Amino acid sequence: MAFIQVIAVAGALLPGVLAVNNGLARTPQMGWNNWNSLGCDVSESLLLDTAQMLVGSVVLDDCWSDGRGSDGYLKVDMKRFPSGMESVSQNIHDLGLLYGMYSSAGEMTCARYAGSLDWEEQDAKSFASWGVDYLKYDNCYHMGRFGTPLVTFNRYKAMWDALNSTGRPILYSLCNWGEDYSHTWGMSISNSWRVSGDIYDSFTRPDDLCACTDAASPHCIAPGSHCSVISILNRVAPYVDRGQPGGWNDLDMLEVGNGGMTDDEYVAHFSLWAALKSPLLMGNDIRTLSASALTILNNPAVIAINQDPEGRSVSRVRRSFDVAKDKYGVGEMQIWSGPLFGGDQVVLFLNAAGEDLEISSPLEEIFVHDGAEGSAPQCQEKWDVYDLWANRMDNAVAQKLLDAPKDKYESIFKEANWYNSTETSYKEGLKKGDERLMGKKIGSIKPGGSLTAKVKKHSLAMFRLKSTSGSGKRYSLQLFRRSVFRAVSSPSTFITKSRSIQSSTPFALRSRAQAPVTSSVFRRAYANSSDVDSADKEHKSVESAIDAAESAPVYAFGNTESQGRSSAPRSRGFAATAPRIVTPSPGIYIGNLLFDVTDADLAKGFEKFGEIKKAAIATDARGLSKGFGYVDFETQEQAAAAIEAMNETVFEGRRIMVNYVVRGGRPTTQNPPSKTLFIGNLAFEMSDADLNKLFRDIRNVIDVRVAIDRRTGQPRGFAHADFVDVESAVKGLEQLQGKEIYGRALRCDYSVSTRTRGSATS
């Protein structure tokens, strides 16, 4: 039906899909929005003509209304939409597409039509009654209701609540330009949130209208517009991890095809948006799309990165300014890397300099988030390298598509053997290892080696790395073994003059972005007698919790090894798991599950071994899968058969671990969650450096107090950690509980008493 594959059915309305909030946007939404190219020039025929060429969402931006009626409801501009909004929506649905509309959390929209502020209920009802599936919600004319995160949060939450009470699942896309730190709260009430002022059609050109380029600046109250691709990228870099299934950082619409950038720059723009898991909303006039723009928007190997089931953004592992500047005085080189489905990795070399470069990155840097200083196991594997842009659609095929009537698209697609995401979803395609999603093999990297490529100025190279070592322990590689690419050693299509960049401090960036807890945050609290008492009481409550846990079977929650890619780097002195006692029983533990696997999937996968009494995925506080689960059978024999047959096999694309439920796993907590964690059973030999290491990946810690015996000056074996909020403390506990240091497993609980605060510091 359609040839523009960038638009897959986004946030498909599937019931029962795991979700952060309304069940939508499990992968970033994709579609088309008229604003960038057509502004207010909207009409029924524009939408329907465009819809003919798409699959996914069609989003109508500003300028569609004719004011608010005396009944309090918005009126549709009948000159532009003579058949009415319901009919437009119906026609778009008939084409298999989702329909999106626009309003503003202000008294007026940005083009000064009636806004929805204080009319949220009425307007949400209108949208639902017209069959709208998607709302883009802007920030103009907000009547001064901004300036603190809470004020802005509440203004946007009003529409979220109103949409929710209509009962119609409507993808909610915030367009508040990143004001008031929307990346810190957007996840709670929306499916995506903008992170910057409006994009404009330039790669690097600085512009005074895009005032806020520094993500950390507290003075960023007018994010402006005219933000270049590079300025948006640099702004979002420190918080790319805020996007996850259900809610995404929105880097704004795509400019591809609007004419302000070169083909290379558009390739870089599209690749970055895809790899940072931004929604991909085309902002061009599709009726006049050029063949070259189509070949960028329609690269399934790159879209598959955006729609990857792991749903994790790449993060920046290096940024270097030691390069020639371009005509705007901008000159930088960046390397981005991130995990993909099946244990693959995507790597981007961005050349935003005024000269061609040879860029090289060692595996140690590419996998730095899996372990610092080369400790990631991936550094010891051999990797095949696939160029994700090598199999770009031929311009002639694209032109043929653009010239053809709608009923010819399918045959042109077939003839070109092009990937059709309506037929096979990206997830299915990845599971099957569809070659069209993999790009072209161009070489390999030896264990401990580097990835090197020549990259022209103002362009980008993008690679998919696949392990060939077949260790298969942590990654499900088997799946991709079917790749039978002709071994193509393509001569570099790039470059003339080149230059090498040495990685002198590859990790400097990471530590800046993560704001690690420095040793100054650790306080040695001299416990005086009353403090000691209350701390010992807590210690006892943890002891009793552990006793309780040991007398009843518990599931082996939080086994970081079996969850596959743990974020905690392994390093000397820090074992990932505590020893456990395994006793045969009718209950089994299944680890390293794909996060999308549901209770029902699990039951289905294991029902052949006997009647299942219970199958459950372990979930976190928000109801998201933790990547493991358990199944209870009737008999121990059934459990044994299941372990025998399923351990170390590939299930839904990942190599799972199956074992009996373990006794004496993690201690459970006894106290209700609070902002302060009690951390007991600390080894006495722990140094400040060890503490730093322990807290390196723990976020939002304000203060850590290690109890010191006043008389002896020796540590007392426990500590308290204060967090910004309860949620962070819950996360911290998950990460710390049971972690083994110098042979002792940490025992954590929430602190009940505020009196445990240290009375003195050194």
Ligand SMILES: *[C@@H]1O[C@H](CO)[C@@H](O)[C@H](O)[C@H]1NC(C)=O
């Ligand atoms: C409304 O919110 C509830 C609670 O978050 C959620 O379970 C439900 O799916 C939402 N419904 C819609 C239509 O968004």
Ligand SMILES: *[C@@H]1O[C@H](CO)[C@@H](O)[C@H](O)[C@H]1NC(C)=O
């Ligand atoms: C893609 O697949 C769907 C479902 O099989 C089909 O209806 C559609 O025509 C195909 N589109 C193209 C462009 O081949």
Ligand SMILES: *[C@@H]1O[C@H](CO)[C@@H](O)[C@H](O)[C@H]1NC(C)=O
């Ligand atoms: C010990 O702490 C308690 C309560 O925090 C305080 O009242 C008392 O003065 C402290 N004693 C010493 C010796 O510091």
Ligand SMILES: *[C@@H]1O[C@H](CO)[C@@H](O)[C@H](O)[C@H]1NC(C)=O
């Ligand atoms: C599952 O497989 C792993 C790796 O082969 C092995 O170490 C483990 O003992 C197996 N577990 C059981 C219960 O067979």
